[in-house]
Amino acid sequence: MTKIATREAYGEALAEIGEEIKDIVVLDADLSGSTKTAIFAKKYPERFFNIGIAEQDLMGTAAGLATCGKIPFASTFAIFATGRAFEQVRNSICYPKLNVKIAATHAGLTVGEDGATHQSIEDLALMRTLPNMTVINPADAVEAKKAVRAAAAHEGPVYLRFGRLAVETIFEEDSEFEIGKGKILREGNDVAIIATGIMVGEALKAAEILEKSGLKAMVINIHTLKPIDEEIILKAAECGAIVTAEEHTIIGGLGSAVAEVLAEKKPTPMKRIGIKDKFGQSGKPEELLKLYNLTAEDIVKAAKEIKR
């Protein structure tokens, strides 16, 4: 199977949708080759603005464009979009509920060799705390394209999280995508694995392995972390055991979002697969995923532990 990075799908989708929606404008901060906004820039140079290495200004300028009816997609690496420019995103975009799409690439450990300074592992947590913000983390190229389209159609701020690493495509071209709706990818009733982003693929592999040892795992894909699909989480809770999986710190991301729902509505034993309150480091993406316990085997181990 060919592997495609979600950032690649983002760049292609943007150029496609740009043709249909003339109000879309794209801003980047000197990373257009990496974020793939360069594809749009080449096609629609007059609607592309390079703001230079100035992420705070990137967000503020996008906000101003949005007040005049434009639909700005502002792109840079996830660490700079959500870290450097956090307060601009909060006060200039989310508080006035402006129609800005923050499309961040190079999220997570799978940035690889560039190391910890460039590996955003807290972006989902940061963006999830902001009122008016919608947070989307697609699992593969197909879902990424659909997410870009849905974000453009949605009125209000959206955070889109994309990865650098080429990943396997899981979804069919005609699969449905609705903001805020999770999806059961595999039925099961012994344990539920709730995953987001590139961990969805690992969750499916984990379910295969668990099947061999007699455990039937439900697998759920959560592409929208906010608003979170409470209904599907409560359904998962009927399995009596839940494992969450994300390429993100276990503080404030998917695991936290799921735990928040369960703690109030249906307390259920759970384990969180994610980065355990540590910074990343340089290395090959696949090696880092192993080192930080973000693989199908780690999900299997966690599932077995709760079922014990």
Added chain:
Amino acid sequence: MSISCETINELNSKARIIRRHIVEMIAEAGSGHPGGSLSSADIVTALYFHVMNVDPQNPHWPERDRFVLSKGHAAPLLYAVLAEKGFFPKEELLTLRKTGSMLQGHPDMKSTPGLDMTTGSLGQGLSAANGMALAAKLDNKSYRVYVVMGDGELEEGQIWEAAMTSAHYKLDNLTAFVDNNGLQIDGPIQKVMSPENIQEKFKAFGWNVIDIDGHDMKQILEAVEEAKTVKSRPTVIVAKTVKGKGVPFMENQVGWHGKAPSLEQVKEALQSI
């Protein structure tokens, strides 16, 4: 364009009305920022009552000129101007900062009719103004964008990121003001962290720079007109002002940056205005 004495007189008396509102609003609210509201009062009055093309009946009119109060703590000034202009009833002014009011402590474009941008966190307004000016260029629209910044605010790095963007994209439809009152919260800007020389910095960033007395209506209007004739470059009008202008006991007093006057003081202030 020659500006008649009549126009100047009218604007000056409007500015007096605005100053009275500012003092009364802040006193009623029990908190707020009189110093910086009073120092920008003549500039913002001139913009809304002579320069800008806006329609109070249709605050979202797409062709309107835009205004961004980057120094958002001067919100009482902008609210007073918007109310006097007819965007909402003047009675609302005395609800400033109260629970449920349409007049938040700092400008919230979702709450107040006539506001073009949410501000309050210093340093962010020029970026938003750039976005508005870029949108006008993209859509071939003739509206202009005005932004007012504080001199202390120029210490924010984002202002200089944005200053590069304005010049890089040749935003000649953008006119910025610096309210150069020489004071910030902790003292004179020269002592805290001097952004001087403001004029030379903007020049070096590729801007057209005009120096004026920010309390002289004629100079304000002439500078705005001059800015309209400058092509391919944004203009910044560095306006020398007096913090607290119009209320003698507040003038040039750093302590009146963010403090409400007592009832006694309000009386005295209204008399001087």
